[in-house]
Amino acid sequence: xxxxxxxxxxxxxxxxxxxxxxxxxxxxxxxxxxxxxxxxxxxxxxxxxxxxxxxxxxxxxxxxxxxxxxxxxxxxxxxxxxxxxxxxxxxxxxxxxxxxxxxxxxxxxxxxxxxxxxxxxxxxxxxxxxxxxxxxxxxxxxxxxxxxxxxxxxxxxxxxxxxxxxxxxxxxxxxxxxxxxxxxxxxxxxxxxxxxxxxxxxxxxxxxxxxxxxxxxxxxxxxxxxxxxxxxxxxxxxxxxxxxxxxxxxxxxxxxxxxxxxxxxxxxxxxxxxxxxxxxxxxxxxxxxxxxxxxxxxxxxxxxxxxxxxxxxxxxxxxxxxxxxxxxxxxxxxxxxxxxxxxxxxxxxxxxxxxxxxxxxxxxxxxxxxxxxxxxxxxxxxxxxxxxxxxxxxxxxxxxxxxxxxxxxxxxxxxxxxxxxxxxxxxxxxxxxxxxxxxxxxxxxxxxxxxxxxxxxxxxxx
Numbered sequence: 001x002x003x004x005x006x007x008x009x010x011x012x013x014x015x016x017x018x019x020x021x022x023x024x025x026x027x028x029x030x031x032x033x034x035x036x037x038x039x040x041x042x043x044x045x046x047x048x049x050x051x052x053x054x055x056x057x058x059x060x061x062x063x064x065x066x067x068x069x070x071x072x073x074x075x076x077x078x079x080x081x082x083x084x085x086x087x088x089x090x091x092x093x094x095x096x097x098x099x100x101x102x103x104x105x106x107x108x109x110x111x112x113x114x115x116x117x118x119x120x121x122x123x124x125x126x127x128x129x130x131x132x133x134x135x136x137x138x139x140x141x142x143x144x145x146x147x148x149x150x151x152x153x154x155x156x157x158x159x160x161x162x163x164x165x166x167x168x169x170x171x172x173x174x175x176x177x178x179x180x181x182x183x184x185x186x187x188x189x190x191x192x193x194x195x196x197x198x199x200x201x202x203x204x205x206x207x208x209x210x211x212x213x214x215x216x217x218x219x220x221x222x223x224x225x226x227x228x229x230x231x232x233x234x235x236x237x238x239x240x241x242x243x244x245x246x247x248x249x250x251x252x253x254x255x256x257x258x259x260x261x262x263x264x265x266x267x268x269x270x271x272x273x274x275x276x277x278x279x280x281x282x283x284x285x286x287x288x289x290x291x292x293x294x295x296x297x298x299x300x301x302x303x304x305x306x307x308x309x310x311x312x313x314x315x316x317x318x319x320x321x322x323x324x325x326x327x328x329x330x331x332x333x334x335x336x337x338x339x340x341x342x343x344x345x346x347x348x349x350x351x352x353x354x355x356x357x358x359x360x361x362x363x364x365x366x367x368x369x370x371x372x373x374x375x376x377x378x379x380x381x382x383x384x385x386x387x388x389x390x391x392x393x394x395x396x397x398x399x400x401x402x403x404x405x406x407x408x409x410x411x412x413x414x415x416x417x418x419x420x421x422x423x424x425x426x427x428x429x430x431x432x433x434x435x436x437x438x439x440x441x442x443x444x445x446x447x448x449x450x451x452x453x454x455x456x457x458x459x460x461x462x
Contacts, residue, residue, distance in 0.1 A: 002020075002021065003019060003020060003021055003022055003026060005135055005138075006131065007126060007127070007128050007130070007131025007132060007135070007317075008117055008118065008125050008126060008131060008315075008317070009030070009102075009115055009116045009117045009118045009131075010022065010026065010030045010115060010116050011106055011109070011113065011114075011115035011116075012026065012113065012114070012115070013112045013113055014059045014112055014113070014114055022063075022113075022114055022115070024062075024066055027063055027066040027067060027070070027116065028066055028070045029138050029141065030116055030134070030138050031066070031067050031070040031071060031102070031116065032070055032073075032074060032138075032143040032145075033134050033135075033137035033138035033143070034100070034102065034116070034118055034134055035050075035070070035071055035074035035076055035143075036074075036137050036143060037130070037133055037134050037137060038050065038076065038099050038100045039074075039076075041099070041121075042099060046099075047077060048075070048076045048077065048099045048152075049076065049077045049078070049079060049096060049097075049098040049099055050071055050076050050077070050078055050079075050098055050099060050100045050101060050102060051078075051079045051081060051089060051092045051093045051096055051098045051100075051101040051102075051119075052064065052067055052068055052071070052078055052079070052080050052081070052089075052101065052102050052103075052104065053080075053081045053082070053083075053084030053085075053086075053088060053089030053092065053101070053102075053103055053104070053159075054082070054083060054084065054103070054104035054105065055083070055085075055086075055104065055105040055192050055193050055219075055252045055253045055254075056083055056191065056192040056193050056195075056217035056218065056219040056252065057105070057106065057111055057113075057114060057192065057219040057252060058111055058218075058219040058220070059114045059219075060083075060104055060114065060219065063104050063114050063116075064080070064082075064104055067102055067104065067116065068080050068154050071102075071152055072151050072152040072153070072154055073145045073146060073151065073152075074143070074145060074146060074152070075145075075146035075150045075151065075152050076152040077152045077153045077154075077155070078152055078153070078154045078155065079092065079096050079098065079155050079157050080154055080155065080156050080157070081156075081157050081158060081159050082156065082157075082158065083193050083196060083217060084159060084160070084193060085163070085193050085194065085197060085253055085254035085255070085349070085350070086103050086105060086107075086117070086253040086254060086255040086346070086347070087163065087254065087255055087344070087346050087347065087348035087349070087350060087351070088159050088160060088162075088163040088197070088254075089101050089103045089119070089123075089159075090103075090119060090123035090124070090344055090346040090348075091123060091159065091162065091163055091166060091344055092123070092157070092159040092162070093119055093121065093122070093123035094121075094122065094123045094344070095159065095162060096157075098121065099121050100118070100119055100120055100121055101118075101119035101123060102116055102117065102118060102119070103116075103117040103119065103253065104116060104117075105117060105252060105253035106252075107251060107252065107253055107255070107256075108225050108226035108227070108251045108252065108256070109225070110221070110224070110225065111219060111220065111221055111225075118131070118134065122345070123344060123345075123346065124317070124320060124345050124346060125316055125317045125320075125346075126317070127317055127321070128317075160196065160197045160200065161200075163197065163350060164197070164200060164201050164204050164350070166343060167201060167204075167343070167350050167351055167353075167354045168204060168205070168354070170340075170342055170343060170351070170354060170355075171342070172279070172280060172283055172284070172342075172355060172358065173205075173354040173355060173358055174358045174361065174362070175204075175205055175206050176206070177358055177361040177362055178205045178206050178207065178357045178358060178361050179205075179206030179207075180361070181245075181357075181360070181361035182208075182209075183207055183209065183244075183245045183246065183357065183360070183361070184207075184209030184210075184211070184242070184243065184244040184245050185202055185207050185209065185210055185211070185244060185245065185246055185247070185248065185357075186210075186211040186212075186213055186235075186238060186239055186242060186244045186246070186247035186248070186260075187199060187202065187210065187211070187212060187213065187215065187247070187248050187249075187250075188213040188214050188215075188227075188232070188235045188238075188247065188248070188249040188250070189212075189213075189214055189215045189217075189250055189254075190214050190221050190222060190223065190225045190227075190249075190250070190251065190252055191214045191215070191216050191217060191218050191219065191220055191221055191222050192217055192219060192221070192225070192250075192251075192252035192253070192254075193217055193252070193253065193254060194215070194250040194251075194252075194254040194349070195212065195214065195215030195216060195217045196215075196217055197254070197350065198215075198248065198250065198254070198349075198350070198353065199212055199215065201350055201353060201354070202353075205353075205354060205357060207357075209244070211238070211242045211244055211247075213235055213238050213247075214235075219252075221252070223235070225251055225252050226251060227249040227250065227251055227256060227257075227258035227269060227336060228258075228269070229266045229268075232249060232258070232260065232266070235247065235249060235260065236260055236264040236266070237264070239260050239261075239262065239264045240263075240264045243262075244262065245262050245360075245366070245367060246259060246260070246261065246262060246356075246357075246360065246367045247259070247260040248349070248353055250349045251349075254349045254350065255337060255346070255347035255348060255349060256269070256335050256336040256337055256347065256349060257269070257272050257336045257337075257338060257349035257352040257353065257356075258272065258336050259271075259272055259356065259367070261366070261367035261368035261371060262366055262367050262368060263366075263368050265368055265371070267367065267371050268371075269334065269335055269336035270294065270295040270297065270334040270336075270377075270379065271295070271297060271371060271374060272336045272338065272352060272356070273290060273294070273298060273330075273331075273332045273333070273334065273336070273337070273338055274295065274297045274298050274301055274374055275356060275359060275370065275371075275374065276330065276338055276340075276352055276355045276356055276359065277298055277301055277302070277330045278301045278304075278305075278359070278374070279355060279356075279358065279359035279362075280329060280330040280340070280355065281301065281302070281305040281307060281329070281330070282305065284329050285305060285306070285307055285329075286307060286327065286328060286329030286330070287302075287307055287308045287309070287310065287326045287327060287328040287329065288301075288302045288307060288308075288309045288310070288328055288329070288330055288331055289309070289310050289311070289312055289319055289322045289323045289326060289328045289331035289332075290309075290311065290312070290319065290331060290332060290333060290334060291311065291312050291313065291314045291315070291318065291319055291333050291334070291412075292311045292312070292313065292314060292409060292411070292412055292413070292415045292424050292426075293314055293334065293424050293426070293437045294311075294332075294333055294334030295334050295377050295379065295439060296377060296417075296422060296439060297374055297375055297377055300374075300375050301374070308326070310322055310326045310328070311409060311411075311415070312331075312411070312412075313411050313412030314333075314412050314426060316333065316337065316339075316346070316347060318412070319331055319332065319333060319339060320339060320345040320346075323339065323341065323345070324345070328341070329341065329342075332347060333347065334379075336349070336352075338351055338352035338355070340355070376441070377439050377440065377441060378439065378440060378441070378442055378443040378445075378446050379437065379438065379439045379446055380436075380437070380438045380439075380443070380446040380447045380449070380450045381435070381436070381437055381450075382435075382436045382438075382450045382451075382454065383428075383433045383434060383435050383436060384433060384434040384436065384454055384457055384458070385432065385433050386432045386433060386434065386461075387432075387461075388432070390461055392427050392434065395457060395460050395461060396410075396413065396414050396425065398460050399414055399416075399425065399453070399456060399457065399460070400414055402456065403416045406418055412426055413425050413426030413427060413434075414426075416453075418449075420440070420441060421438065421439060421440035421441070421445065421446070421449055422438065422439055423436065423437065423438040423439075423449050423450060423453050424436070424437040424438070425453065425457070434457065436450050436453055436454060437450075438450040438453070
């Protein structure tokens with residue numbers, strides 16, 4: 001069993017001993033801690049409301065019952081929006097004028113996992129200080145529950161149509177262009193909430209040829225839920241079999257978007273953001289942001305449009321902060337996460353689908369041909385396991401000194417940029433390892449660069 005406590009919430013495998021797995025006791029404790037935190041941000045006597053949404057994983061109903069009942073027991077009104085994507089829940093927080101939100105999803109983790117992801121009143125993930133405060137409240141385990149007259153009220157609502165409408169209202173989503181293109185589109189929703197809302201979105205966008213793959217929201221994931229190429233072999237075969245123009249693949253909570261072209265080739269999730277940014281920048285010049293472990297292709301596209309690209313620390317909350325600081329018009333993460341401030345500051349696969357289909361329709365080319373318009377980079381992802389007592393900060397300082405003639409970025413670990421390739425070293429928040437990400441013009445060169453840095457780190461440790 002596993003339980004991971006972080007600033008963004010609590011994630012774990014269902015069952016086991018309290019404090020070991022994600023048990024009902026842990027769910028109640030962390031929900032109550034969040035309730036205390038929310039109350040502390042409001043004036044005394046304020047009637048507080050929190051939105052709760054969940055993906056379709058098997059444990060979702062059980063965890064949802066615990067969370068909503070605990071919030072009610074803490075005197076907080078709850079708007080329970082049921083099966084809902086992460087971005088739908090984020091939008092519902094502001095639409096409800098709520099004081100916060102909880103998303104019940106373990107994102108791309110397998111079915112035995114679930115999590116409580118915590119939102120503020122803007123429908124955005126908590127920052128480092130806020131997250132640490134909730135962890136401290138949970139550890140203190142001092143909660144005062146409400147008496148019977150002050151229990152919160154639980155109200156059911158559905159925000160799917162609202163989310164779809166918000167996508168259609170975006171100025172750069174051209175429904176008429178998509179309709180005229182007469183696309184045939186497949187969607188693989190890995191048997192979670194994307195199977196409910198994405199087909200509805202496609203119909204609203206004017207797509208009539210829709211092929212649904214794994215769209216039954218049972219929570220019994222048809223393949224490994226992270227939308228990586230090695231998990232999408234069967235999905236790619238369905239693309240060819242059904243002769244579609246493009247296939248969209250989402251993770252269980254629909255904040256990541258991967259694309260498969262009409263010839264079954266992987267568009268590569270790193271290039272979801274690149275393609276959407278290219279379209280946005282061609283209509284709305286402005287700055288861009290992605291995290292340090294994302295492809296440099298976004299930098300290339302930004303330079304093509306004459307705008308400024310800024311890297312951020314890894315993590316959605318860090319990307320959004322940098323976007324706000326630099327007034328970016330588009331940003332996100334290389335895992336297929338699109339953040340479009342015109343909609344909201346959260347990764348949103350539905351927004352990505354609307355913008356990408358518009359881009360594809362206006363380009364007049366096939367999906368594979370659109371992908372070929374962007375520079376090709378290849379990434380390697382490796383790790384170094386650390387022994388107890390290793391002074392990681394000292395190691396990273398020595399790496400910086402060794403490569404001081406190159407461009408160094410150290411807002412999150414150490415990233416070294418060479419002329420046409422880069423490597424990023426960062427420590428894991430949950431495991432005793434250093435993650436190594438590298439990118440170059442070929443897979444072999446990316447692996448070679450990563451291995452070179454691994455050798456350097458190993459030598460310094462020893």
